[in-house]
Amino acid sequence: MTASTPPRTADAPTTTAGATPRTVLKVNDLTVEFDGTTAVDGVGFDLAAGDTLGLVGESGSGKSTTALALLRMLPPGGRITGGSVELDGQDLAALPEAALRALRGRRIAMVFQDPMSSLNPVLTVGRQLDEALRAHGAHPDRRERAARAVELLDLVGIPDAAGRLRDHPHRFSGGQRQRVMIALALANDAEVLVADEPTTALDPTVQRQILDLLTRINRQTGTALVVISHDLGVIARTCRRLLVMRHGKVVESGTTTELLRAPQHPYTRQLLAAVPRLETPSGAAANSVPGPQPLLTVTGLRKTYGSRRRAVTALDGVDLELHPGETLGLVGESGSGKSTLARALVQVHAPSGGRIRFRGEEFGRGGERTARREVQLVFQDPYSSLNPRMTAGQIVAEPLIAHGLGDRAARAKRVAELLEQVGLDPASADRHPRAFSGGQRQRIGIARALAPEPSVLICDEPVSALDVSVQAQVLDLLARLQRDLGLAILFIAHDLAVVRQVSHRIAVLHGGRIVETGPADRVVTAPEHPYTAELLAAVPRLDPAPAPALTSRSTA
Amino acid sequence: MTALAAPARALPARARNRYLAGLLTGRGLTGLALVGTVALAGLLAPLLTGQDPDAQGPLALAGPSAAHPFGTDDLGRDLFSRVLHGITTDLALILSAVPVGALAGCSLALLSATHRWADTAVQRAFDLVLAFPGLILALAVTAVLGPGRWPVFIVIALAEIPLFGRQLRSGILVQREREYALAARVGGASRPRVLLRHVLPNAVDPLIVQAAVALSVGVFIEGAMSFLGLGVRPPEPTLGSILSQSVGYLATRPTFAAAPLAATTALVLGFTLIAEALNRGIRR
Amino acid sequence: MRTFLLKRLPSALLVLLLASFLVFLILRLIPGDPATTLAGPDAGPAAVAAIRAQLGLDRPLFGQYLHWLGELLTGDLGPSYAIGGQVADLITDGLGATAQLTAAALLLVVVIALPLGVLGATARRRPVGAAVRAFTTAVLAVPPFVTGVLLVLLFAVTLGLLPAGGHESLLDAPDLALQYLLLPAVCLALPSAAVLARYLTDGIERALAEDYVRTATAVGVSRRRIVWRHALPNALPSAVTVLGLQIGHLVAGAVLVERIFAWPGLGQLVEQGVLRRDYPVVQDLLLLIVAVYVTVQLLTDLVYAWLDPRIRWE
Amino acid sequence: ADTATGQATGDAAGPRRGGVLTVGTGVDFTPALLFAQSANTLVQRLVFNTLTRYDDKLQPQPELATSWQVTPDGASVTLKLREDVTFHSGRRFTADDVVFAVKNLQNPARSAQLRSTAAAVTDFRKNGDFELTLVLAHPVSNLFDLFEFMIVPDSATVEEAFAGTKLIGTGPYTFTERKPGSSITFARNEKYWNPGRPYLDGVEIRVVPQAESLLSSLRTGQTHLSYSIRGKDIATLRSDPQFRITPYDTGSGAYYIGANLTAEHVSDKRVRQAVAWAVDRERLVEQALGGYGTVSATPWPKSSPAYSAEAAGHYHHDPERARQLLKDAGLTGISLPFAHSNDPGNTAVAQILQYDLKQVGIETVLQPTDSPTMQKQLIAQSMPALWTLSHGFAQLHPATLAVSAYPFNEAKNSSRFTSPAYTDIVRRAWQRPDSDSPEAKALYGQITDVLLDEQFVIDLAIAGLTEVAVGKARGATLNKFGYLNLDDAYLTA
Numbered sequence A: 001m002t003a004s005t006p007p008r009t010a011d012a013p014t015t016t017a018g019a020t021p022r023t024v025l026k027v028n029d030l031t032v033e034f035d036g037t038t039a040v041d042g043v044g045f046d047l048a049a050g051d052t053l054g055l056v057g058e059s060g061s062g063k064s065t066t067a068l069a070l071l072r073m074l075p076p077g078g079r080i081t082g083g084s085v086e087l088d089g090q091d092l093a094a095l096p097e098a099a100l101r102a103l104r105g106r107r108i109a110m111v112f113q114d115p116m117s118s119l120n121p122v123l124t125v126g127r128q129l130d131e132a133l134r135a136h137g138a139h140p141d142r143r144e145r146a147a148r149a150v151e152l153l154d155l156v157g158i159p160d161a162a163g164r165l166r167d168h169p170h171r172f173s174g175g176q177r178q179r180v181m182i183a184l185a186l187a188n189d190a191e192v193l194v195a196d197e198p199t200t201a202l203d204p205t206v207q208r209q210i211l212d213l214l215t216r217i218n219r220q221t222g223t224a225l226v227v228i229s230h231d232l233g234v235i236a237r238t239c240r241r242l243l244v245m246r247h248g249k250v251v252e253s254g255t256t257t258e259l260l261r262a263p264q265h266p267y268t269r270q271l272l273a274a275v276p277r278l279e280t281p282s283g284a285a286a287n288s289v290p291g292p293q294p295l296l297t298v299t300g301l302r303k304t305y306g307s308r309r310r311a312v313t314a315l316d317g318v319d320l321e322l323h324p325g326e327t328l329g330l331v332g333e334s335g336s337g338k339s340t341l342a343r344a345l346v347q348v349h350a351p352s353g354g355r356i357r358f359r360g361e362e363f364g365r366g367g368e369r370t371a372r373r374e375v376q377l378v379f380q381d382p383y384s385s386l387n388p389r390m391t392a393g394q395i396v397a398e399p400l401i402a403h404g405l406g407d408r409a410a411r412a413k414r415v416a417e418l419l420e421q422v423g424l425d426p427a428s429a430d431r432h433p434r435a436f437s438g439g440q441r442q443r444i445g446i447a448r449a450l451a452p453e454p455s456v457l458i459c460d461e462p463v464s465a466l467d468v469s470v471q472a473q474v475l476d477l478l479a480r481l482q483r484d485l486g487l488a489i490l491f492i493a494h495d496l497a498v499v500r501q502v503s504h505r506i507a508v509l510h511g512g513r514i515v516e517t518g519p520a521d522r523v524v525t526a527p528e529h530p531y532t533a534e535l536l537a538a539v540p541r542l543d544p545a546p547a548p549a550l551t552s553r554s555t556a
Numbered sequence B: 001m002t003a004l005a006a007p008a009r010a011l012p013a014r015a016r017n018r019y020l021a022g023l024l025t026g027r028g029l030t031g032l033a034l035v036g037t038v039a040l041a042g043l044l045a046p047l048l049t050g051q052d053p054d055a056q057g058p059l060a061l062a063g064p065s066a067a068h069p070f071g072t073d074d075l076g077r078d079l080f081s082r083v084l085h086g087i088t089t090d091l092a093l094i095l096s097a098v099p100v101g102a103l104a105g106c107s108l109a110l111l112s113a114t115h116r117w118a119d120t121a122v123q124r125a126f127d128l129v130l131a132f133p134g135l136i137l138a139l140a141v142t143a144v145l146g147p148g149r150w151p152v153f154i155v156i157a158l159a160e161i162p163l164f165g166r167q168l169r170s171g172i173l174v175q176r177e178r179e180y181a182l183a184a185r186v187g188g189a190s191r192p193r194v195l196l197r198h199v200l201p202n203a204v205d206p207l208i209v210q211a212a213v214a215l216s217v218g219v220f221i222e223g224a225m226s227f228l229g230l231g232v233r234p235p236e237p238t239l240g241s242i243l244s245q246s247v248g249y250l251a252t253r254p255t256f257a258a259a260p261l262a263a264t265t266a267l268v269l270g271f272t273l274i275a276e277a278l279n280r281g282i283r284r
Numbered sequence C: 001m002r003t004f005l006l007k008r009l010p011s012a013l014l015v016l017l018l019a020s021f022l023v024f025l026i027l028r029l030i031p032g033d034p035a036t037t038l039a040g041p042d043a044g045p046a047a048v049a050a051i052r053a054q055l056g057l058d059r060p061l062f063g064q065y066l067h068w069l070g071e072l073l074t075g076d077l078g079p080s081y082a083i084g085g086q087v088a089d090l091i092t093d094g095l096g097a098t099a100q101l102t103a104a105a106l107l108l109v110v111v112i113a114l115p116l117g118v119l120g121a122t123a124r125r126r127p128v129g130a131a132v133r134a135f136t137t138a139v140l141a142v143p144p145f146v147t148g149v150l151l152v153l154l155f156a157v158t159l160g161l162l163p164a165g166g167h168e169s170l171l172d173a174p175d176l177a178l179q180y181l182l183l184p185a186v187c188l189a190l191p192s193a194a195v196l197a198r199y200l201t202d203g204i205e206r207a208l209a210e211d212y213v214r215t216a217t218a219v220g221v222s223r224r225r226i227v228w229r230h231a232l233p234n235a236l237p238s239a240v241t242v243l244g245l246q247i248g249h250l251v252a253g254a255v256l257v258e259r260i261f262a263w264p265g266l267g268q269l270v271e272q273g274v275l276r277r278d279y280p281v282v283q284d285l286l287l288l289i290v291a292v293y294v295t296v297q298l299l300t301d302l303v304y305a306w307l308d309p310r311i312r313w314e
Numbered sequence D: 001a002d003t004a005t006g007q008a009t010g011d012a013a014g015p016r017r018g019g020v021l022t023v024g025t026g027v028d029f030t031p032a033l034l035f036a037q038s039a040n041t042l043v044q045r046l047v048f049n050t051l052t053r054y055d056d057k058l059q060p061q062p063e064l065a066t067s068w069q070v071t072p073d074g075a076s077v078t079l080k081l082r083e084d085v086t087f088h089s090g091r092r093f094t095a096d097d098v099v100f101a102v103k104n105l106q107n108p109a110r111s112a113q114l115r116s117t118a119a120a121v122t123d124f125r126k127n128g129d130f131e132l133t134l135v136l137a138h139p140v141s142n143l144f145d146l147f148e149f150m151i152v153p154d155s156a157t158v159e160e161a162f163a164g165t166k167l168i169g170t171g172p173y174t175f176t177e178r179k180p181g182s183s184i185t186f187a188r189n190e191k192y193w194n195p196g197r198p199y200l201d202g203v204e205i206r207v208v209p210q211a212e213s214l215l216s217s218l219r220t221g222q223t224h225l226s227y228s229i230r231g232k233d234i235a236t237l238r239s240d241p242q243f244r245i246t247p248y249d250t251g252s253g254a255y256y257i258g259a260n261l262t263a264e265h266v267s268d269k270r271v272r273q274a275v276a277w278a279v280d281r282e283r284l285v286e287q288a289l290g291g292y293g294t295v296s297a298t299p300w301p302k303s304s305p306a307y308s309a310e311a312a313g314h315y316h317h318d319p320e321r322a323r324q325l326l327k328d329a330g331l332t333g334i335s336l337p338f339a340h341s342n343d344p345g346n347t348a349v350a351q352i353l354q355y356d357l358k359q360v361g362i363e364t365v366l367q368p369t370d371s372p373t374m375q376k377q378l379i380a381q382s383m384p385a386l387w388t389l390s391h392g393f394a395q396l397h398p399a400t401l402a403v404s405a406y407p408f409n410e411a412k413n414s415s416r417f418t419s420p421a422y423t424d425i426v427r428r429a430w431q432r433p434d435s436d437s438p439e440a441k442a443l444y445g446q447i448t449d450v451l452l453d454e455q456f457v458i459d460l461a462i463a464g465l466t467e468v469a470v471g472k473a474r475g476a477t478l479n480k481f482g483y484l485n486l487d488d489a490y491l492t493a
């Protein structure tokens, strides 16, 4: 082990089945540079056959770069400037391209983060599996390859595998696509599987399925796993050993159990502290007290998309109430209609039925006009919701111009104020979105939403793409705003721990209906609806207990 | 060497002006130099050559010599002077007609974004213009207006309208559904404001590339019209008219065609390189 | 697909109606009239008047328009004014010749553009990329009337390999017909091929930068296969759109090319018709071209949807 | 000087039977102009015959008519016809067919240039099937121009001929197929009245609109014979022994500048004369026509009875004189519109003229015009101040020009020129029984004088058709109207 912290002495490989497994991957002092800046700085680790290793660390710490360097697939501009990656004693960093190609997929395989863009949209899933299978010439017969493809899809748990070979990726759900990616990586029985953020942006149930799948594969085929995530919960669930990275360096490493129980490095401790835990009771009540009169009332809201013949019912009779100063958490699996509800409330999409009342006035009878200014939305994706052609200042000023608030000077002042309020330097107003980090971008979005002085803030998954430390910052900010301004917040998320922490009440959306509403702590601790219970069971926990993946899963 | 996607993470602010960055590459600079040299030669024609481009003489179809660096044409006119003046005419025509056509096309595309009916109407109008063979268009316009620069200008502009319009329209359709456009609407921006202030600036990128390509199409149209006797009023030289004049002597006097061909090739290559450079700059 | 067609059909018909009006109007806007052309160089006004009356050109314009539409609807295109024969026969013959030429050109466009486009996007060595660019530039910079004459001079006059121009029926003498077809098809195809190659290069370059290419690389797929089997299919849908646009250009280009190669197609017929103000021929022909174009647009939209599975299911 | 007709002089073996001759032309055959003179008259004499045919000295020779008798007062002409002639349809040719042919030309819709001459025939007297007397309203000096011009069609199928679907005549070849815009093909008429003729199995006329391509098709041997090669292209073939080049006096061949006398400035005769002095005709012939043309200030070719070397050289390049004339007219720095046909050849001519005029102080604005538009303006007499075109008909009897060619027509012309004196001379020259007596020639001289003085048509150069043939194509000739005669043509082995 070449980690920067000394190896731990106590119960290191206790639960391992075999005696001393063979080391398949040996990384020594790996250094990667991008145009002069060092992204990975002297990383080293060993990976034994059948072992599982987790890579955690904040955004930009070099996790993905490390993973890509393992296959020597760095983006243009990136270069391995030092160290070695030895696969069974063979140094990948020094191998010619052709030899490398023969290794990729066959001995070391990778699962990429975004399953939508990582699958070829115009080729059927069957074709893509076929391509992977024929790449190494192991299966010369076409029919044999087809059979193997079915087998693979079966293995990753896609129902009706044979039938779905002919489907294109867009016909699969996000979780299924991620499984197809895994099937691709498994096609040639690689010894090492590197999974880069395999579950980010998936809802807890799907996330759990994927993680279970990886664990199962590790156990069934003996494939060694490297799992990368910014979510410690994910890692804790899957990996036996952990590597914590920061600024391109490994700051701490050890078995998961040890690290979670007694973190050594201050950064690791900070990271752990920032992880919201489902067990933590809601902090909302302490933050603000909701008013008695509902501000926003939704009754029987319906929304169907598409033509009459191929209609999709996204919302099917939703009832909700939102009080001033209250945070209402909205959870539900992907596609349950959360965003649709948000969009109906900010009047981007007209609902197909039902009523929305704001301050007692119904939409369509005057209520919509006040609501247009007072109900604002914070978008899920902090990058795509900011106009790349505008500066931060212009973006925040847009609603002010649109609602005719103040003259040029007054607007400039207000923009500076808003930026400060969300914790950004007002001097950065003339920078474009791409010059901000993910967390900072999300704050620009919040500042924009706050600009017309709304009384209701709708946050559509505002933190799901952020790592825990940035996520904590954003959550703090929202809490402060609610306390100071008495905002009502509709908080949409799939991370139940986060939702419990920030919400007064929680509503559970399932198939376009609210199946359960109640005080946050009660919904989490004593769910009434079976679907809520299912969601809760799927949440990965940080308790060290179930972590060592090589043991059989306990029922705890 | 594998081409991989750069992670869409924060890029340093150095790429502030992507167009400039694109242009300031080897490719872009070569393109600029090519177009610049040809354009400059055209602009400085009166200084570079003392000869009247229309002055005829008994010495017809002469090869290159000291007095006539590119030789003379079939009417004994100095080709050097004619080609240089022709460049000016071509550039003036193309650099005015292409932007006008582009602007008109873009306006129509914007119009089509306002309503479903407007969209259908504009789309079909584009189809209609595209479906008419250029010859008929050229003939009709020339017949109505009389020969000269205007018909050439109009035909080039007309040809560009649907090309720019379609491209921008599809760009708008894509950009309009982006989250930032929704965000602008949630922020209270009116439909026109969303379209003009938010969607448009993001949809014009492919047009910059298209513009460079359109310039070469302009050269092409000018030449074809000259060939059909519908071009700029003689004896005013244009690259196209000199070329079509030279066609009859390709077998016996290839030097006649060489100079105008070199000039058009340089222009088209220059535009191409600039387009490629901008394209890469945008994509970076 | 049926709904798609049903949705597009009315607007396509409307385009045709509009086009018919435009065609009619444009022809009347062009000065010179069929009667004076028919009357010959030294005719007197009496002869002209007689011919005008005979052709029905002395009737009011709108009446003439309606009469023409009526003829179209009954499917009787009538006789041509100046070229001789029935318009329907003229157009059928010309259409056959032009269809051969454009089909061959289209094939060549694809055959030339595909490797060039791929090479342009993947050439790792600078000279190869530069050569591809030089070729596409030259082809775009040299107008077809020069290319055509050069091709004839080289392959027909100097080398004596191919005929200088003309047309043979494909049915009577297929091998001869192909010889006649080759040069005009190449001349017609080159500019479109260059344009298409450019769009392909662009599309492939874009596709190669996509995440799914990274996936394929990680799986171990060879570079060659990645380009042809993974990146190219993604560049195809937009290339098909460009190709659809190019078909319009091919028809326009046919006017020049058919002239240079004495190819008796629609381009020649349009030119002859316009030059002699043969209203029936030009009117029916232009309308046909518009109809073909509109159909091609419909087809490209369908092919696009077929090539891009995401469209098909929406 | 140019009298050679491509006889098979050097060919020892003599005419060979068989083979298909390919003739290239730049302009497609227009059926509607079958009975008029147009840009493509290659077809007429292949399928049809005329009554007589001129020899090189403008003396009529027998064809369908074996002999003829004109009464001394010129009031009628009696024709004896061949008795062994059948149409391609099998029907026998008789005097009725001649009657039909004349009446056919009298129909204005046929737009025959010689309609005025045909119209002078007021009565037909048949004497049996093969003798016919045409009674004339007045004597016409160009009667045999009409007989050279008038093809004898089959009366039963004349409308189909006019539509281009069926051509039935008595000529050496039968029409087999026409592909508009592409080709017309003919096969040997096995029952041709001229025994042993024609030699060729067939003829194909190929339409190659692009001048360069036509030249290439000659070079590659795809085409054997053409009359549509431009002068400057012929110049490039001159040194090539593979080709025989034969100029004719025939066809549409005089380049001129026309003036609209109702337009500003050019209404002044001195301005028109200044134009005539300003043009460098030698350079025009050299640069625009490749040397294939004769400088001339009059319309007449050398073979014409009206030709006079002195008159032809009346105007020559003298810019000083032109400037002086303008000064006399009190004009400096005038600007005039100048129309020309927009094809490359005429555009070159116009540019040369423009440059020459500019040298004497006449600025011109060129107006490239496509030929139908030009045609309409010519007939409507709405031409701009100046234009340039070419005209034909000077190769025949001089009166034909003045009564049948639109630029010179005394009754109505594009220049809007009218003068009782001109009308009088022209009528007198036309309405006389003979055409080359001294009195006739004196009248021609007077016509020439009016033309040279008035300059409403400013003649520049005579350029007849030029035959370019590959070595093995022999024996083709043209008549005075440019009808292709392949009776004696053959291909050597």
Ligand SMILES: Nc1ncnc2c1ncn2[C@@H]1O[C@H](COP(=O)(O)OP(=O)(O)OP(=O)(O)O)[C@@H](O)[C@H]1O
Binding pocket: A034, A039, A057, A058, A059, A060, A061, A062, A063, A064, A065, A066, A075, A076, A077, A078, A230, A467, B006, B007, B009, B010
């Ligand atoms: N193509 C590139 N060009 C330049 N710098 C890059 C490039 N890719 C990554 N970097 C830089 O390298 C560093 C490490 O990036 P990397 O993507 O490995 O981070 P990460 O740990 O995976 O972060 P995240 O959790 O956000 O995915 C960052 O500072 C990033 O800005």
Ligand SMILES: Nc1ncnc2c1ncn2[C@@H]1O[C@H](COP(=O)(O)OP(=O)(O)OP(=O)(O)O)[C@@H](O)[C@H]1O
Binding pocket: A305, A306, A312, A313, A314, A332, A333, A334, A335, A336, A337, A338, A339, A340, A341
């Ligand atoms: N524009 C649209 N056209 C047709 N169907 C749509 C559209 N937008 C959403 N849907 C469908 O409506 C349903 C609800 O979608 P919505 O985006 O509201 O889900 P969500 O709960 O926000 O999911 P996620 O957690 O994945 O964001 C889904 O089945 C989705 O496929």
Ligand SMILES: [Mg+2]
Binding pocket: A063, A064, A065
């Ligand atoms: Mg990463």
Ligand SMILES: [Mg+2]
Binding pocket: A338, A339, A340, A380, A460
């Ligand atoms: Mg959503």
